[in-house]
Structure formats: C-alpha cells, structure tokens
Amino acid sequence: MMQYKTVSEIHDAFDRGETTPSALTQKFLDRLKKSDHNAFLTAIDDRALGQAKAADEVIRTNGGKVPRAKMPLLGVPMGIKDALCIDGVRTTCGSKMLENYIPPYTATAVARLEAAGVISVGKLNMDEFAMGSSNENSAFGPVLHPTHRDRVPGGSSGGSSTAVAADLCFAALGSDTGGSIRLPASFCGVVGFKPTYGRVSRFGLVAFASSLDQIGPLTHSVEDAALIAEVMGGFDPKDSTSNPASIQGLAAEAKKQIEVKGLRIGIPKQYFIDGIQAEVREAIESTLAELTRRGAKLVPIDLPHTKYAVSTYYVVAVSEASSNLSRMDGIRFGVRPKEAMEADSPTEFYKRVRKNFGPEVKRRIILGTFALSSGYFDAYYTKACQVRRLIRQDFENAFQQVDLIATPVSATTAFKAGDKAKDPLQMYLTDIFTIPASLAGLPGISVPCGQDQAGLPIGMQILGPRMEDVRVLQAANLIERIHGGKA
Amino acid sequence: MSTEYEVIIGLEVHVQLATESKVFSSARARLAAGHSVADEAVNQNTNEVCSAQPGSLPVLNERAIEFAVKAGLATGCRINERSVFSRKHYFYPDLPKGYQISQYDLPICEHGFLNIELGDTQKRIGITRIHMEEDAGKLVHLSGFSLVNLNRAGVPLIEVVSEPDMRSSAEAGAYLRKLYAIVTALGVCDGNLQEGNFRCDANVSIRPKGQEKFGTRTETKNVNSFRFVEKAIEFEIARQKEVLESGGRVIQETRLYDSVKDQTFSMRSKEEAQDYRYFPDPDLPPLVLDPSYIENIRKSLPELPDQKRDRYVASFGLSKYDAEVLTGSSALSAYFEEALSFNNKNAKALANLITGELARLLNDSEKEISSVLLRPKHVADLARCLQEQIISMSAAKQILSVIFASGGEVEALIESLGLRQVSDLSALDPVIDEVIAKNPKQVEEFRSGKDKLLGFFVGQVMKATGGKANPGLLQEQVLKKLKG
Numbered sequence A: 001m002m003q004y005k006t007v008s009e010i011h012d013a014f015d016r017g018e019t020t021p022s023a024l025t026q027k028f029l030d031r032l033k034k035s036d037h038n039a040f041l042t043a044i045d046d047r048a049l050g051q052a053k054a055a056d057e058v059i060r061t062n063g064g065k066v067p068r069a070k071m072p073l074l075g076v077p078m079g080i081k082d083a084l085c086i087d088g089v090r091t092t093c094g095s096k097m098l099e100n101y102i103p104p105y106t107a108t109a110v111a112r113l114e115a116a117g118v119i120s121v122g123k124l125n126m127d128e129f130a131m132g133s134s135n136e137n138s139a140f141g142p143v144l145h146p147t148h149r150d151r152v153p154g155g156s157s158g159g160s161s162t163a164v165a166a167d168l169c170f171a172a173l174g175s176d177t178g179g180s181i182r183l184p185a186s187f188c189g190v191v192g193f194k195p196t197y198g199r200v201s202r203f204g205l206v207a208f209a210s211s212l213d214q215i216g217p218l219t220h221s222v223e224d225a226a227l228i229a230e231v232m233g234g235f236d237p238k239d240s241t242s243n244p245a246s247i248q249g250l251a252a253e254a255k256k257q258i259e260v261k262g263l264r265i266g267i268p269k270q271y272f273i274d275g276i277q278a279e280v281r282e283a284i285e286s287t288l289a290e291l292t293r294r295g296a297k298l299v300p301i302d303l304p305h306t307k308y309a310v311s312t313y314y315v316v317a318v319s320e321a322s323s324n325l326s327r328m329d330g331i332r333f334g335v336r337p338k339e340a341m342e343a344d345s346p347t348e349f350y351k352r353v354r355k356n357f358g359p360e361v362k363r364r365i366i367l368g369t370f371a372l373s374s375g376y377f378d379a380y381y382t383k384a385c386q387v388r389r390l391i392r393q394d395f396e397n398a399f400q401q402v403d404l405i406a407t408p409v410s411a412t413t414a415f416k417a418g419d420k421a422k423d424p425l426q427m428y429l430t431d432i433f434t435i436p437a438s439l440a441g442l443p444g445i446s447v448p449c450g451q452d453q454a455g456l457p458i459g460m461q462i463l464g465p466r467m468e469d470v471r472v473l474q475a476a477n478l479i480e481r482i483h484g485g486k487a
Numbered sequence B: 001m002s003t004e005y006e007v008i009i010g011l012e013v014h015v016q017l018a019t020e021s022k023v024f025s026s027a028r029a030r031l032a033a034g035h036s037v038a039d040e041a042v043n044q045n046t047n048e049v050c051s052a053q054p055g056s057l058p059v060l061n062e063r064a065i066e067f068a069v070k071a072g073l074a075t076g077c078r079i080n081e082r083s084v085f086s087r088k089h090y091f092y093p094d095l096p097k098g099y100q101i102s103q104y105d106l107p108i109c110e111h112g113f114l115n116i117e118l119g120d121t122q123k124r125i126g127i128t129r130i131h132m133e134e135d136a137g138k139l140v141h142l143s144g145f146s147l148v149n150l151n152r153a154g155v156p157l158i159e160v161v162s163e164p165d166m167r168s169s170a171e172a173g174a175y176l177r178k179l180y181a182i183v184t185a186l187g188v189c190d191g192n193l194q195e196g197n198f199r200c201d202a203n204v205s206i207r208p209k210g211q212e213k214f215g216t217r218t219e220t221k222n223v224n225s226f227r228f229v230e231k232a233i234e235f236e237i238a239r240q241k242e243v244l245e246s247g248g249r250v251i252q253e254t255r256l257y258d259s260v261k262d263q264t265f266s267m268r269s270k271e272e273a274q275d276y277r278y279f280p281d282p283d284l285p286p287l288v289l290d291p292s293y294i295e296n297i298r299k300s301l302p303e304l305p306d307q308k309r310d311r312y313v314a315s316f317g318l319s320k321y322d323a324e325v326l327t328g329s330s331a332l333s334a335y336f337e338e339a340l341s342f343n344n345k346n347a348k349a350l351a352n353l354i355t356g357e358l359a360r361l362l363n364d365s366e367k368e369i370s371s372v373l374l375r376p377k378h379v380a381d382l383a384r385c386l387q388e389q390i391i392s393m394s395a396a397k398q399i400l401s402v403i404f405a406s407g408g409e410v411e412a413l414i415e416s417l418g419l420r421q422v423s424d425l426s427a428l429d430p431v432i433d434e435v436i437a438k439n440p441k442q443v444e445e446f447r448s449g450k451d452k453l454l455g456f457f458v459g460q461v462m463k464a465t466g467g468k469a470n471p472g473l474l475q476e477q478v479l480k481k482l483k484g
Helices: A007-016 A021-034 A045-061 A108-115 A158-165 A182-188 A222-232 A250-255 A278-293 A304-327 A346-354 A359-372 A378-401 A424-429 A435-440 A469-482 B062-074 B169-186 B226-245 B291-300 B305-316 B320-326 B330-342 B347-365 B376-387 B393-406 B410-416 B425-438 B440-447 B453-464 B471-483
Strands: A040-043 A077-081 A119-124 A171-176 A191-194 A214-219 A264-268 A297-301 A404-408 A444-451 A457-463 B005-016 B085-089 B099-103 B109-118 B121-134 B138-142 B145-149 B156-162 B198-208 B218-223 B253-258 B263-269
Touching (some): A021 A040, A021 A045, A021 A077, A021 A119, A108 A119, A119 A171, A158 A214, A171 A191, A182 A444, A191 A222, A191 A469, A222 A250, A222 A444, A250 A469, A278 A404, A278 A444, A297 A378, A304 A424, A304 B085, A359 A378, A378 A404, A378 A435, A404 A469, B005 B226, B062 B156, B169 B198, B169 B226, B169 B305, B169 B330, B198 B226, B218 B263, B226 B263, B305 B330, B320 B330, B330 B376, B347 B376, B376 B410, B425 B453, B425 B471
Parallel strands (some): A077 A171, A264 A297, A264 A404, B218 B253
Antiparallel strands (some): A191 A444, A444 A457, B005 B156, B085 B099, B099 B121, B138 B145, B253 B263
C-alpha cells in the first residue's frame, strides 16, 4: 500500500524532500504498467513525466516547499477516466468506435486540475460510453476488482475505482450518470463523490446522457474528494448547464466538523428493502447507530416515486445517449471499416459503421431512438420527464424534514464477473439506489463503512439537497472517522 | 373546359445572421469585409464545437439572440420570453453531430406579418414563426469521393416561415424582397445572395377555385435569387396544373430548381418522411428573455424599409415605385442617401438614375452595389449636370455606364466623349433654319395642322447636332420657328 493517504501527506513528503513529483509519478507509472487489472487503457508517460519535472521545478523555486495555496494539487498523480478528453492523448471512451480518437482539446475539469499541479498518468478503462455497472462492457476487456479477481469493480468508472484502490494512481476522475462513480467506489472500498449536477463543467466529457452526467473524484479520503471537486469545479462559460455559483472554499468547509447533535438523517423506507445483503444492511445500520449515539436523529422518510426511478432513468438516459452518439457515424468519428468503404449508399455505409458499437450500447441506442420517435415520444420521453420531476419533488419534500439522506449504495457487495452480464434488467437494477439522486441532480457520495465476510467493501451513500455539497462531504468525513479513517 | 386554379404559396426563408462568431461557439462565422467564401481555407473557421468533437458543448451566441429578436420585432412578431432549442436528427455527411440544433415547438418569435406592395394594392402576408438554428457544413464532390468543409457548420441562421398567404409568384417575389429589405436594413444579415445569405424554400400547391381544402404541396428547396424563386414557382404551378389536368395527382415531395433548364425536378419524396426525433437539447437550458431586454431592442430598431419609403415619398417627392426600389436593400438606400449628401436639390433625378440605369446594370452584371466603380458622387454629379441641362438624359445614361464599367469622372467624360449639350441658340438656329429649308413639304403639312411632325423636325436637328442639342430648348425653338 502507498504510504500517503492524502494530498496533504504527499505535500508534507515533498516539503521534507522525502520524495519528488517526478519520483512519485515514476512510481505510479511503473505500478500501473505492471498491474494486470486492466484498469488503464493508456499510460501517458512522456506528458506525465514532463508535468512532474515542471512540478519539481515549482517546488525547487519555491524554496523546496509546495506552494499549496497556488497549486493545491501539485505533483499529485491522477488517473483520468477515458471519457474525458486530453489534447493529444487517445480518448476511447471504452469503445471500438473511438479506438483511435485523439482529441484536439482538453476537458475543463482536467485542464483545471493540471493547472493546479495534477499529473495525469493515464486514461482509465470504463464501460463503453459509460454504459454499464460492472465494467464488463468495455471494448478493451473488463477491469478486475482490486482485491477479489473474480469480482467486478463496479461501473462504469471501474477503471477509476480499481486504480485508486490498487494504488495504480493516487486519485482518479470518474463520471456518474446513474451511479457510475458511487457504485464502483463502494465495490472497491474508496470514496466516490458525485457533486451536484452542474458544479463541474462537462466540457470535454464525452457525453452519455447530458442532463445526468457529472464528473467527480474517486479518492482515498473525503478531504481529497472535496479538494479535487473544488479545484475542477465552479462555473465554466463553455458549459451552458454549468452552475454559476462559486465553489471556492468547498474543501475548507468540508473539513469542518459537522454539528452531529440534532442532525436529521432521512432513512427512506424504499431503500431498505428485502433483498439487501445482510452484511450490507448491518454495516449501514451499525454506522447509523453510531451516528445516533453521537446525537444525530434518524427520520423515516417516504420517497414514493422511487419505484419508477430505474424505468424513468432508462428512458431519459437512453434517449439522450441515442442522440449524443449520432456523431459516431463514420464520417468524422467512429471507425470506418473496409466493408463500410465498399458500401454503395450512405445508408449502407452507416449500417456497417454502426455495427461496431458493443451490444449494450446498441441496445440503448435502439431503446432511445424508439423513445424519441414520433408517435412514441409523448408516451415515453415526455412521460419520463414528468416522472423525473416527481422524483425530484420527492427529494425536495424530504429535505423539508431532514438535512441529509443515508442509504446503501448498492444492495450487495461486488458481484461475480459474469453473474449479471447476460441479464440486462438485473444489471440495471444494480443502480437502483444511485439512480434517483442522479435524476434529481443531487450531490451524493459513497464512503466505505465496512466489509462483508468475504472481505468485500461496503459503501454508504449520503445524499444532500442540491448545492449542499459541503454538507454531504462533512457527513462523509464523519463516517470516515467513525470507521477509523481513510480508505 | 379547363378548370381555374388558385395558387397557394408559403415560403421558408433561411436568413444567415451577420454575427462575428458562430451560433454555438466562438469560431468565426462571418467573412471579413470584401472576402468571399472562396477566399477561406477549408475548415479554417472551425473549433472543437463546430467539428462536433466528442465532449464539446454548445454555448448560445448572445448576438445571434439579439439579431433574431430584431428580425421578429421588425416583422410584427410576438417575442417568446421562453423558447427552447431542440435537436433535429438525421444522418448526412455535412452534419457533424448527427443532429442540427434548431427550435421546434417553442421558437423565439411567432405570429408576425409584413406588408407587400403590388402596383397600388397592399397585401398583408402572415409570418407563422421565426426560429433560430445552425447551418450545416458543405460537401465538395470529387470524382469517386466527397470532402466535407465545416467552415459553414454552426453559422447562425433564422428560418422565417410564412403563412400560406401568397397567391402568385409576383406576391412571393414581393414578399422575399420586402423581407430582404427588412433584414438588411436591420443589419442582421449581410444580404449577399451569391454566398447564400438569404435562401428560400417555396411550398407551392394549387386547388380548383372555390375548393376549401389545400391541394398537395411540393417544396422547392434552396433557391437563392428572387427571380429564380419566381420562375421556380411559375414552373411548379404550370407543372402541377398539367399533372392535375391529365388526371394525375401531385406527389408531396421535395424538389430542386435548375436555373439553367428553368425547371424543377424531384429530389426526394416526403411520403417516406424522415422522423427527426426532435427533443429539447439537454446541453442548452431554455432561452429566457427579460421583457425589458426585448423592449430595449425594440427601442433601438433603425428606420425600417416601409417607414423609409414613406419618408422618401413625403420628403423628396419620389414616386412610390422609386421609393420602394430604393428601400429594397439597405445598401441601395445608403447609396441613395450618400448621393443625396452631395446633391440634395435633385432627389428625383438621383432616384431615377439609381432605380433605372444603375439597377439595370447591377442586375445584368450581378455585382454588389458596394463594390462598383460608380460611386454616389458620380450619380450626384450626373443629376446636377442633367438639372443644369449640360447633358441630355441619354448622355447621362451613357456616362453612367462608362463609369460603371471602367471608372472615370463625370465632367471629364462629358468633354472627352463630346456630350456637352448645345444650349446656345446662336449655334442651334442655323441648323434649325437649314432643316426647315430642306423640308418644305413637311413644313406645309405641319402648318396645315399635322402637329405630330414637330417630332420629325426635332429629330432631324438632333441628328444634325450629333445628339448634343438640348432637347427642351430645341423643341421650343423649332416650334417657334415653324409657327414663325
């Protein structure tokens, strides 16, 4: 295991001269290349080492100390989910369609992190176009669980969660559309934070479902999740859905101890159902018991439209995805196999290009195309948008009575590879506890709260009202302390 | 017995907005002054947004909103305080995202109109809606393959959709000219027809007179000249009549106009219509406009063509026709007003020269008024010389076309071409006397009441002076001498 648990510990080590950005970067590059988890699709050697050298120089010219205020993430080696564009670095999004795609620009989130000193060491494997909950849908092969090789790491940011848990990079970026940060974080035992929708610019994130996608960090600690979110977050004029509110001070605020006494924690009955693995239930309940012992109040709440969340999600998300993926038409983007070039009509050309999507992506494009087609649009898309408003309303009502909501991230710990791969519906239900908050655009975090008998990590989900990211982080911080510190 | 038909025409006009940058990105949208599309390197004006790089996002250009609102206000539209951008999906190699961002059920402007003049009658043509959208790229077809140029992709357009209120190609032409006059007067469109700044789709159907139900319509797409639209509509009307009269039925389809053959031909049938799967673009929140924003734009509107026309008639005594032509484009009215700044005594003469000879030359040469050698100062000089009877109208036209073709100065050309009018009686009198002396028979007939022969004498003298005689003075003097 890495000896440093937080960015602050890394910076202390730099200040002491114990290690340097270059040495640390090299160490992670060596580890990630040696690893057989299939977590990384691309190592970014030269670029990363160049960034590391520049970071060495910054420390040297600053009297051997990290200028923490100016470069709060100086020399921190991170992995970047392969859905985020980096200028000149292959970005596949886990798809054969983009297997040779080299973007000419860098995502805002990555650009801001790198400006604060982050070293991007590689691009992380993921389910194709972020569609999946197990990372078995990558065109470049599944990612293995960091400790239990027969298990899935969760998805779609499975490369990110495995890489952080297995110390292949110090922290990682993921993206969460219906749980794609929180679920893998919980399966792999790291912290996974999905900020409020709009807090982190989506510019440069290959779109899956635009109204749901949100970039977030996967880290060993809540304090680092907050730090990374603050650095990359905040308004971006290049994203019209980006929230204009300032995110400054998020990390400092998140570190402050939450007032536990009188803290009202909502326990939605729809999330504590039969079928939850006993150990998961016990871990959550014992954590909640500890919170009440410290003065928090558990409030049973009702989120009546929860039962419609998965079906609503699978209409909204697939509709948007079918549209977003239209550009993979073989003209500029998407592979153009020889047989496509021999097609005798544009339609035939299109068919031969589009064959190269994986089965799950094809399934969702077909579903989405159907939901948006004339004659069905009102019954599916419009209806789903209406239900989405009801789900959001459920949360707004609940947050009249409670400060936060606590739930399991998933009904089970990491399942066995292949277990659900043949049954899309079972796979879709994996995200049953993470999807509603995505539909409502709420901030949510997965924080480790125990293990099952097989030693597989269990994650607790904390949800807060929109824009109350600080409160979510503070509560996660508390849970992290209860469980003996950083993952 | 042939049936009488009524023609129903509705027009959809794509107006390219003259914003500096594209509608959803900061890439350059507008050509530098004096440049044409041909001067641009391929894909020079593109960035990650207009080339639809995965992960790129649209951000709405505020100037494009302002221009669309201006166009709406100038055509009496209601400006919707909330409008929505939707994605229109189809696969075509010039459409890099696989969808076009447009407006569907909630456009920015609705329920407007404009008035057209046909002779002395005025007609109001309804405007259903004006919506904002982005242009596609352009395909260049080479032998065996095609290339895509994305310079035009993402250029802002407004689509102005009329009600099916027009009943003839002439009405359609008048509507287009009026709309063109408005958008160029507003400065929201550069109005360069050759570059496709103003493109029209014409929906045409016919029905037996008295029938209430509309006939099946065809849509003739992408015609970029007023005359061609009129011709295409005329062709369509004739074609549809022939179809109906020979017992056939008109097929709902998209057609293209071939200006060389002067006919339309079928492009694709609409009966197998594409499903565009419109839905609100999740990357763009609804566009919400503050009423005070709309009010401020309303207050800042410049003088519109109809107002300008009425002012020209009232202040300069121009004919309604001349005033309508001059206000038909902002370039033309600016040209007229500049000429007026050099010579404000002869507005009518200026108007005549501009709407007559100059307009004809422009039309024949397909040149833009802004780029011709004949400047407003020349026209002002010509009008002054006409007024002072230094030259005749025919001489003025001759000089005008010389300067139009190769430049020069009015005074110098009068001398070098020997066009100065003879207004000197001592020079004219001997010639008149000679003509009268040579034609005793005609003199006799004139004096016995054949007044028409005056023209004969004037013509003979004019011929003898090489066309340089001042015609007014000449006529007066000939008459005097004949009656003498």
